[in-house]
Amino acid sequence: MTIEVHSLGCRLNLAESEELRGLLADTDDLVVINSCAVTAEAVRQTRQAIRRARRARPDARLLVTGCAAEVERAQIAAMPEVDGIIANTAKLDPRAWNLPASAPAPRPRAYTRAFVQVQNGCDHACTFCVIPQGRGPSRSRSIAEVLDDIAVHVDAGVAEIVLTGVDLTSWGPDLPASPRLGNLCEAILRQFGALPRLRLSSIDGAEVDEALIALLATEKRMMPHVHLSLQSGDDMILKRMRRRHTRAEAIALVERLRASRPDLSVGADLIAGFPTETDAMHAQSVSIIEALGVVHGHVFTYSKRPGTPAARMPQVPSQVARDRAGLLRRAASEQRARWLKSLLGKPLSVLAERGGTGHSAEFAPVRLPDGTRPGTIVSVSPTRIVEGILE
The missing domain is CATH 3.80.30.20 (tm_1862 like domain)
Structure with missing residues (x-):
């Protein structure tokens, strides 16, 4: 199996995790936990993610980066499931992963x-x-x-x-x-x-x-x-x-x-x-x-x-x-x-995402007609709300 990146916490972590997937795309049998430390609960979830990843990939190399790996470095490093820590400030540097510094990192995958x-x-x-x-x-x-x-x-x-x-x-x-x-x-x-x-x-x-x-x-x-x-x-x-x-x-x-x-x-x-x-x-x-x-x-x-x-x-x-x-x-x-x-009855400009839904410009969740292609922007005038989603 190849690279697997698990992201916790903020949108910045999500963006960095996508870059890591590109940077490490050719790496074999590696699991990366991009951790969060904003609350004690976030650190607990980080520990859970580490244990869960180790159970799923017992033979993979498991490395932890992110804020929890800095704020609670000693505690995270001491976990038996963890093979190593990558400094948060260096996680997008190829050299931190033993990759050539001169090699341009592959770009992240494109989404809508x-x-x-x-x-x-x-x-x-x-x-x-x-x-x-x-x-x-x-x-x-x-x-x-x-x-x-x-x-x-x-x-x-x-x-x-x-x-x-x-x-x-x-x-x-x-x-x-x-x-x-x-x-x-x-x-x-x-x-x-x-x-x-x-x-x-x-x-x-x-x-x-x-x-x-x-x-x-x-x-x-x-x-x-x-x-x-x-x-x-x-x-x-x-x-x-x-x-x-x-x-x-x-x-x-x-x-x-x-x-x-x-x-x-x-x-x-x-x-x-x-x-x-x-x-x-x-x-x-x-x-x-x-x-x-x-x-x-x-x-x-x-x-x-x-x-x-x-x-x-x-x-x-x-x-x-x-x-x-x-x-x-x-x-x-x-x-x-x-x-x-x-917002009911109003024409909304909606960016279609995967799964048949999308978000309006105001970031309201909207269910889209069947067959709407992800990545397209469509106009929708919702008539009802079902489980918090405009339809």
């Missing part, structure tokens, strides 16, 4: 939607987060490198590019002339006039630049969908998290974008049960879901991570945190149900 890494690492110090330990400082890829990657996908017929990074909106300041993410998006849209759709993964509202705001507001090829790294709706908790935005600033950003782009859909990451969070503070997080119109809710129960300042703060009881996470999910689910209902 391609995730393109433009940035890695993080320079911020949120009090709950271990990702800077696993990813290192912020590093931006040059515009030329990004355009080269996208050209391969566009030539393969990919209809949508999704830009990814650990801290996507911090792209640019470490490059000559200190461009911003909006400048990169402008360059992509200018270079690839036939590219129908450009989408952003999670963004930090505190870093959104004016050029990016203008594109999101007016450029139809920029998908009307933003996912905010919000984390809380309460100003005191945001301060204790060491986030760089306030509740009012998050609301003002979304209101500004929606003023020009009424079809904008909003997603948000939210943490329930952060240390010192009271019922009143939690209620602020619940209420911001409606204030922002969050229809893509990504809710985490706070996870105490070793070595972080938040781990030394007064902790919220685990059951209380889990209950609050459930309330946040319910609020987001109710908001999403209202949003999906509002």
Whole structure:
């Protein structure tokens, strides 16, 4: 058997896993676990994936990379199933895999939607987060490198590019002339006039630049969908998290974008049960879901991570945190149900994917007519909602 890559965690890991499949395509009998450490649960799932992979491939060489392999290197390396660790910062370097450094890596397989890494690492110090330990400082890829990657996908017929990074909106300041993410998006849209759709993964509202705001507001090829790294709706908790935005600033950003782009859909990451969070503070997080119109809710129960300042703060009881996470999910689910209902009868531009479904520009899931070819963009006016999918 040949290369097998298992990816856990974020979209950046998914993009890197695709590159690894290309890089290691000619390698025999190798299993790679591209791990995650964002929460204790993510590390537990990483360990499960390692054990499961070893049972399935007892004779293969099993290597682990990703954030868990950095943050909990000794513990992961000590697992009897693991043959070795590849540094997270080196995992796309052929030399880390004993491949010739001069040999160009095979490109990843083409899908209907391609995730393109433009940035890695993080320079911020949120009090709950271990990702800077696993990813290192912020590093931006040059515009030329990004355009080269996208050209391969566009030539393969990919209809949508999704830009990814650990801290996507911090792209640019470490490059000559200190461009911003909006400048990169402008360059992509200018270079690839036939590219129908450009989408952003999670963004930090505190870093959104004016050029990016203008594109999101007016450029139809920029998908009307933003996912905010919000984390809380309460100003005191945001301060204790060491986030760089306030509740009012998050609301003002979304209101500004929606003023020009009424079809904008909003997603948000939210943490329930952060240390010192009271019922009143939690209620602020619940209420911001409606204030922002969050229809893509990504809710985490706070996870105490070793070595972080938040781990030394007064902790919220685990059951209380889990209950609050459930309330946040319910609020987001109710908001999403209202949003999906509002799309009934409206013509939606849908990118067809495998399995007979696709996603609209706003990232609403849509079931497609039989025979719709994956990779095509079709117009659909849904008439009903079945199990959370427009039909």
